[in-house]
Amino acid sequence: MALSSTLQLTLLLGLCSLGSALRQIYLAGTFPIQGSDGWQGGQACLPAAQLALEDVNKHPDLLRGYHLNLAAKDDMCDSGLGAYALYELIYKAPQKLMILSGCSTVCTTLAEAASQWNLITVCYGASSPALSNRNRFPTLFRTHPSATVHNPTRVTMFKKYKWQRISVIQEAEEVFATTLDNLEQQAKAENIEIFNRQIFKDDPSAAIQNLKRQDARIIVGLFYQKPARKVLCEIYKKNMFGPKYVWFFIGWYEDDWFKRKSYLDEENIECTQEQMMMAAEGHFTTEALMWNHNSEEVTASGRTVSRFNDSLLSKLREDPRYAAMLSKNIMPEGYLEAPLAYDAVWAMAVALNATAGVLEARGMSLDDYNYDNKAVADIMQEQMESVKFLGISGSVAFSEETGDRMAWTKIEQLIDHKSDLYKRERQKHIFGKMCIQSFFVIEKSKPSFKFDNSVDEGKELIVWKSGKPPQDRTIILPDLQTVSPGLYLPLLGFSLLGIIIAICLLVFNNKFNYRRIIMYSHPSCNNLILMGIILCLLATIPLGMDIQWVSDPMFPALCAAPKWLLSLGFSLGYGAMFTKIWRVHRIATHTKTKGEDKIKYVGKKPLIHTQVVPWKLWSIVACLVGVDALFLSIWQIVDPQNKQIHKFDTYDSQNSGEDVKYEPQVWVCRSDYHNIWLGITYAYKGLLMILGLFLAYETRSVKVKQINDSRLVGMSIYNVAVLCIITAPVTLAIADKPNSTFAFVALANVFCCYLSMALVFVPKILFIIRHPGHDPREREDEDEKKKVEQENKLKLILKENEDLQKDIADKDYKIGLLRKHLTMRMEEAEREAKEKMARNGSCRLRGNSDLSRQESLRGITVLRGQVPGLGTTAESYL
Numbered sequence: 001m002a003l004s005s006t007l008q009l010t011l012l013l014g015l016c017s018l019g020s021a022l023r024q025i026y027l028a029g030t031f032p033i034q035g036s037d038g039w040q041g042g043q044a045c046l047p048a049a050q051l052a053l054e055d056v057n058k059h060p061d062l063l064r065g066y067h068l069n070l071a072a073k074d075d076m077c078d079s080g081l082g083a084y085a086l087y088e089l090i091y092k093a094p095q096k097l098m099i100l101s102g103c104s105t106v107c108t109t110l111a112e113a114a115s116q117w118n119l120i121t122v123c124y125g126a127s128s129p130a131l132s133n134r135n136r137f138p139t140l141f142r143t144h145p146s147a148t149v150h151n152p153t154r155v156t157m158f159k160k161y162k163w164q165r166i167s168v169i170q171e172a173e174e175v176f177a178t179t180l181d182n183l184e185q186q187a188k189a190e191n192i193e194i195f196n197r198q199i200f201k202d203d204p205s206a207a208i209q210n211l212k213r214q215d216a217r218i219i220v221g222l223f224y225q226k227p228a229r230k231v232l233c234e235i236y237k238k239n240m241f242g243p244k245y246v247w248f249f250i251g252w253y254e255d256d257w258f259k260r261k262s263y264l265d266e267e268n269i270e271c272t273q274e275q276m277m278m279a280a281e282g283h284f285t286t287e288a289l290m291w292n293h294n295s296e297e298v299t300a301s302g303r304t305v306s307r308f309n310d311s312l313l314s315k316l317r318e319d320p321r322y323a324a325m326l327s328k329n330i331m332p333e334g335y336l337e338a339p340l341a342y343d344a345v346w347a348m349a350v351a352l353n354a355t356a357g358v359l360e361a362r363g364m365s366l367d368d369y370n371y372d373n374k375a376v377a378d379i380m381q382e383q384m385e386s387v388k389f390l391g392i393s394g395s396v397a398f399s400e401e402t403g404d405r406m407a408w409t410k411i412e413q414l415i416d417h418k419s420d421l422y423k424r425e426r427q428k429h430i431f432g433k434m435c436i437q438s439f440f441v442i443e444k445s446k447p448s449f450k451f452d453n454s455v456d457e458g459k460e461l462i463v464w465k466s467g468k469p470p471q472d473r474t475i476i477l478p479d480l481q482t483v484s485p486g487l488y489l490p491l492l493g494f495s496l497l498g499i500i501i502a503i504c505l506l507v508f509n510n511k512f513n514y515r516r517i518i519m520y521s522h523p524s525c526n527n528l529i530l531m532g533i534i535l536c537l538l539a540t541i542p543l544g545m546d547i548q549w550v551s552d553p554m555f556p557a558l559c560a561a562p563k564w565l566l567s568l569g570f571s572l573g574y575g576a577m578f579t580k581i582w583r584v585h586r587i588a589t590h591t592k593t594k595g596e597d598k599i600k601y602v603g604k605k606p607l608i609h610t611q612v613v614p615w616k617l618w619s620i621v622a623c624l625v626g627v628d629a630l631f632l633s634i635w636q637i638v639d640p641q642n643k644q645i646h647k648f649d650t651y652d653s654q655n656s657g658e659d660v661k662y663e664p665q666v667w668v669c670r671s672d673y674h675n676i677w678l679g680i681t682y683a684y685k686g687l688l689m690i691l692g693l694f695l696a697y698e699t700r701s702v703k704v705k706q707i708n709d710s711r712l713v714g715m716s717i718y719n720v721a722v723l724c725i726i727t728a729p730v731t732l733a734i735a736d737k738p739n740s741t742f743a744f745v746a747l748a749n750v751f752c753c754y755l756s757m758a759l760v761f762v763p764k765i766l767f768i769i770r771h772p773g774h775d776p777r778e779r780e781d782e783d784e785k786k787k788v789e790q791e792n793k794l795k796l797i798l799k800e801n802e803d804l805q806k807d808i809a810d811k812d813y814k815i816g817l818l819r820k821h822l823t824m825r826m827e828e829a830e831r832e833a834k835e836k837m838a839r840n841g842s843c844r845l846r847g848n849s850d851l852s853r854q855e856s857l858r859g860i861t862v863l864r865g866q867v868p869g870l871g872t873t874a875e876s877y878l
């Protein structure tokens, strides 16, 4: 067994020194070796630590008079086992001077507890950023850099490739949580968003599924090696590998961690080796540089890196299990961190050496240390803080504030050197196997990329499967749904033609307004109908216009235009029709109530003779238009329509090469209370239409002479009302489909306009064409006109006669008065004569013979001659 053999070796080291006069001093060490979870780096780190012990004990200037021993235990990277090992090591003699520990989980537990025994802990394999907390771990030092040293490297890489949207997936361990907290902070400082963080404990499938659902592309994964295999298999299963994805893993896993058959079998990974290799290909790893770059540089221990490597490998080969692995070119776990374990022991030795020096000056020795001796512990702490040497892992020094190790980091990419892509791009690097290719390093304090010149003459060696770096998200391009020109242009053509026709009809209507058929159709009302039609047809232009070319400031105007044009056009056109039919209805009902003397019957149909006053019709239309204009103005001012973008489910680009999805969008004009305004509009216009339908139906058999086209207008009202009543709700339902909406509205509009023009004007045009100068009904009019003239003449004569009669009667009255007066005078004269004769006795009566009757006019007797007794004649008297 590997553990028993290593422990035996440790024991042997101790025993060998027993015979000498050296004072035995002990370190307590825990190594993760035989566990199944976490990092089992003790496999290579324990032999490295033993190498360091040998070198320390051999070194003439280090710990003179002492022999450094290591009491080691396997903690399996399990905090419980680690704590148990610590208590055993502490409570069992001999006294331990310092603690050496491995993975973060155990190191966290041990370092927290060790300070209670005034023990310094040095961790060679703990990367957890949480360990940088000096308050929590006051006596902790580590040769393993904090996992946060990867973060500036990662962030620099994100920036280099303009990745702004990063996802992370982590195993539920403090080490990874704190690393990602730090990554989040660093990314945020560079305006990079960690938009999705998935945490899993044992089964990563749901976490990977979530990443996929949220379109994660650039993903940092932090987990130990065993869960990493599960993650990789899920990546394969969920098809989250290939040119669109970039995965960042931890770089300190074993070389073949993802494909070793024994692991896949033991852990029941549901992916084959080939599938794991496919999923792993192209992923990046970041790791702190743990081996001094200059392999021939002599370090503090006198060893060069290459000599250390040789010695380590030979030591590992002593263990049959590792020997078997090495023969297959597979390194035991912890091989990468082995220099850290070596340097950790060396650093402890250097600090103890310095402490021994300080104690010696005070007449003490390291033997005086015990778990209650804080003074010696403080000296050890001070000495540890000032340790500085060139180790196998590079320059070793500890930060005072955190006890952390400073380090360079390295990014590597897993490249399949057998792949066609790689062969094509890098002919000289065909190694015939999957291997990790280092290409550049980054310095923590000054993040900047440096190409590793030793690898490929300073060239960037990244292989992108699609030939270019992937995007950090699927690019979603708006697919603005507009009315297709194939639909817009024909309907626009029809509308413009309709406008031209309406203008021609206006000209026709006014040119022939002397003709009875036009004159009695109330041409001014028909002009209004035509103007309404023109406005409605004009609405086709903004209704189907390609809105993407309309500037934002212009958009509200374009939004409002169809509404205004259609509304005012409707009020003018339909309003004029409605008014006509309403007048007909009023005349008909008025005539019924006043008697039928004004109704003529043409065949069986009644023909009403009445005066139609134009201003009454215009005023009704003006009212309807005014109400509309007022309502639209209030709507426009109070709650103006603005652009609203309606988005729909995305669809993939037809070009599989581009990482793009299209999102159909419809721009619609909406007010905040759009439905309320629309409801009012529909209710008002709907009522008008229903009323129009009713009036048209009621007056279907009525003919008013002055509105001779009322039945045609009635038919037109049916057509407009029915089409509008159908179109309005349908357009509401299909509002998000610009083509359908436009087709429906524009077709209904054009159809209504054309049909109304046809119904109202075609019969008139045909009639005038058929009867260019002669209209049978026009003769009827002339007869009627003559009759009216005769009637007027008769009326005049009768009036004259009446006046004369009155004059005669007046004169008769006056004559009567005169006669009376005359008779009275004559009687008076006779009486006077008689009285005179009686007085004279013989007076001759002559009066009657002197007065002669001259003329008689209408019973009036005119007397000529002198009236006796008067000096005047009767005639002159009259």
Ligand code: ABU
Binding pocket: 039, 041, 102, 103, 104, 105, 125, 126, 127, 128, 144, 175, 252, 337
């Ligand atoms: N490089 C190994 C780190 C292991 C750990 O931090 O637990």
